[in-house]
Amino acid sequence: MRGTRQGLVDGVRDRLVREDGQRDGRALDDEQLAQALRASGRVLGTTALRELTRTARAELYGAGPLQVLLDEPGVTDVLVNGPDEVWVDRGAGVERADVRLGGPDDVRALAVRLAAAGGQRLDDAAPVVDARLPDGTRLHALVAPVCEAGAVISLRVLRPHAFDLAALVRAGTVPPAWEGVLRELVARRASVLVSGGTGTGKTTLLAALLALVPGDERVVCVEEARELAPDHPHVVPLTARRPNVEGAGGVDLADLVRAALRMRPDRIVLGECRGAEVREVLMALNTGHEGGLATIHANDVEVVPARLEALAALAGMDRAAVAAQAVGGLDVVLHLRRARRGTTTRRHLAQIGLVRTGERGALRVDVAATWGGAGVPVAGPAHDAFARRWSLPGRAG
Numbered sequence: 001m002r003g004t005r006q007g008l009v010d011g012v013r014d015r016l017v018r019e020d021g022q023r024d025g026r027a028l029d030d031e032q033l034a035q036a037l038r039a040s041g042r043v044l045g046t047t048a049l050r051e052l053t054r055t056a057r058a059e060l061y062g063a064g065p066l067q068v069l070l071d072e073p074g075v076t077d078v079l080v081n082g083p084d085e086v087w088v089d090r091g092a093g094v095e096r097a098d099v100r101l102g103g104p105d106d107v108r109a110l111a112v113r114l115a116a117a118g119g120q121r122l123d124d125a126a127p128v129v130d131a132r133l134p135d136g137t138r139l140h141a142l143v144a145p146v147c148e149a150g151a152v153i154s155l156r157v158l159r160p161h162a163f164d165l166a167a168l169v170r171a172g173t174v175p176p177a178w179e180g181v182l183r184e185l186v187a188r189r190a191s192v193l194v195s196g197g198t199g200t201g202k203t204t205l206l207a208a209l210l211a212l213v214p215g216d217e218r219v220v221c222v223e224e225a226r227e228l229a230p231d232h233p234h235v236v237p238l239t240a241r242r243p244n245v246e247g248a249g250g251v252d253l254a255d256l257v258r259a260a261l262r263m264r265p266d267r268i269v270l271g272e273c274r275g276a277e278v279r280e281v282l283m284a285l286n287t288g289h290e291g292g293l294a295t296i297h298a299n300d301v302e303v304v305p306a307r308l309e310a311l312a313a314l315a316g317m318d319r320a321a322v323a324a325q326a327v328g329g330l331d332v333v334l335h336l337r338r339a340r341r342g343t344t345t346r347r348h349l350a351q352i353g354l355v356r357t358g359e360r361g362a363l364r365v366d367v368a369a370t371w372g373g374a375g376v377p378v379a380g381p382a383h384d385a386f387a388r389r390w391s392l393p394g395r396a397g
């Protein structure tokens with residue numbers, strides 16, 4: 001049965017590829033898909049047709065056999081390590097999912113198809129890809145020889161409802177006591193770095209902060225793959241592009257940050273600092289482009305300086321230069337944590353850090369306040385220094 005169905009879906013896919021020019025790459029609606037399936041000449045009952053239309057849609061435009069998992073409410077990540085190893089994060093850490101994908105070749109084919117749906121190629125010449133699927137799901141995939149079993153696929157679900165700051169407070173991610181200071185940071189154009197480990201909600205908080213940017217400001221967002229969709233009327237999304245087979249046409253994040261500077265931005269946003277582009281961002285923040293926002297991967301707020309130094313070293317900047325630029329350009333670090341509570345995990349804004357110069361001009365991020373995810377936040381060593389600039393409630397004691 002699976003063979004026949006697969007044959008039908010493949011037939012439709014072949015037709016779509018042939019007719020793509022006429023459709024301009026637009027997806028078929030259910031009626032058109034059903035028609036295409038009927039046109040295969042095989043007799044299909046109504047129920048079978050309806051079911052097949054759904055499968056075909058998932059296969060053609062979605063994540064195929066993984067789509068059911070992605071559609072489950074509460075699922076944030078779907079991870080494929082190999083044909084018989086699919087994991088899913090429903091909010092309580094990763095669990096094994098009962099999905100079989102066939103053999104290594106099928107997993108590889110799935111990864112290649114997903115990458116293509118995200119407008120990227122994935123093959124021996126370009127074995128690693130970051131993309132965004134048409135429904136917004138973020139895709140990271142790599143194929144052999146970088147991995148063993150066909151392909152390793154990581155999908156991150158983007159829930160259609162974006163959290164605004166009030167929703168993050170209601171969800172227990174941001175303590176009510178900090179809502180005011182976050183609003184103030186955006187309104188008074190502080191340059192903010194959102195830090196945290198993998199999947200701690202950095203991008204989500206960044207989008208919520210961007211939604212607070214006044215509507216008459218122009219926001220230019222630079223990203224590796226498009227992910228940020230803040231609730232703001234004036235956003236220019238710029239996404240990096242890999243070079244083609246001849247090695248031409250690549251546009252990296254640093255190129256895009258430089259381009260953004262010439263686009264009359266009121267705010268420059270870097271979805272994630274992950275390499276040498278950190279130099280361009282720090283330079284931008286030091287040359288009159290205050291109010292910028294970015295995320296950075298760091299497991300602790302104290303390691304943010306080391307992380308910035310490591311990234312900037314990729315761009316040939318030494319520690320002293322990074323420190324000078326970071327202290328001049330960045331104001332605040334907002335650090336997120338993800339903690340397990342019973343059967344679920346909760347994300348919370350754990351620390352507010354102040355960017356400062358330490359001994360011998362070293363870069364430091366000092367904790368102004370800490371929150372454990374419940375109760376009231378506690379003042380940290382840099383509380384008073386922070387409170388002299390922004391209105392952070394509480395007092396060092």
Ligand SMILES: Nc1ncnc2c1ncn2[C@@H]1O[C@H](COP(=O)(O)OP(=O)(O)OP(=O)(O)O)[C@@H](O)[C@H]1O
Pocket residue numbers: 075076077156157158159168171173196197198199200201202203204205347
């Ligand atoms: N406060 C929250 N409450 C519930 N779910 C959340 C919250 N913040 C984020 N999520 C969900 O968790 C997942 C990860 O969020 P997000 O992409 O913002 O994290 P991230 O830290 O940017 O991840 P990465 O390290 O992969 O860039 C998403 O599916 C998102 O919808």
Ligand SMILES: [Mg+2]
Pocket residue numbers: 202203204272295
């Ligand atoms: Mg992110």
